[in-house]
Amino acid sequence: MSKFDILEELQEFQEKIVELQEKWKLEIAPFKINFDQAEIDAGAPILELAELELDISQTQRWIMELIDFVIGFKPSLKWRFINIPDLLTNENIMEWLGKSLITDRKYFKHFAEEHGIEEWIPLFLAESTFHPLLQLIAETAQPEVDRMNIIENCPVCFEPIRMATLDGGGKKVIQCPRCYAHWHAKHLQCSHCGNEDHITIHFLTIEGVPAMQIQVCEQCKCYIKILDTKQFITKLSVTLLDLSSIRLDIIAQDKGYFSIREKKVIH
Structure with a gap:
């Protein structure tokens, strides 16, 4: 198989x-x-x-x-x-x-x-x-x-942030695939470390798949998936969106990015 x-x-x-x-x-x-x-x-x-x-x-x-x-x-x-x-x-x-x-x-x-x-x-x-x-x-x-200002984890279930969709106006909406909480986020902001530097935040795309991209941050080396669900033929639950976009996780991780920010230990 x-x-x-x-x-x-x-x-x-x-x-x-x-x-x-x-x-x-x-x-x-x-x-x-x-x-x-x-x-x-x-x-x-x-x-x-x-x-x-x-x-x-x-x-x-x-x-x-x-x-x-x-x-x-x-x-x-x-x-x-x-x-x-x-x-x-x-x-x-x-x-x-x-x-x-x-x-x-x-x-x-x-x-x-x-x-x-x-x-x-x-x-x-x-x-x-x-x-x-x-x-x-x-x-x-x-x-x-x-009403909350959210970085890194879902405030409801504490699941690490890893996925966003685009709303009707093209704004980024973070989606928690575990509990389905959601909230708007800045387009050029890392959801893991809060970095807003446009030089160190960029996007990876897949040729022939315009509805999916990966936002990566060079400061913390983390990524999130961004899906334009308006281009999807079938409406999927957040859980299934996360599952169906797993190839984005593979691509990002193969390029050295992480879905969870590494915690630095201070001695």
């Missing part, structure tokens, strides 16, 4: 998961967000300020629906999920929620090792299941996000 066939299958797989998530999203109970400005100024992601009441039985059902879908899509994966239903205890699900919202990969790696399952499975199940909740938090927080 070629890389393009794999990417096409992965995109189809993700499209089906998005359909499931849209259905689950309608079942989530209302919640409030305590917009504590002191907490926000201190760097707390907005998702940590949400007052949530998780319905455990509902979440267990969602996870089982997801497993059934995965096995139906790829029957060869069935044996990898055999022991998962026994692990869906109230305690584990509550812990999965907290750890997935902050993307604690070390926790999920340890959980997988402890229970003898493949490392990707618990994080995949948790992230996919709680993604609709994350979206709703972002939708509720959007008016607050619109």
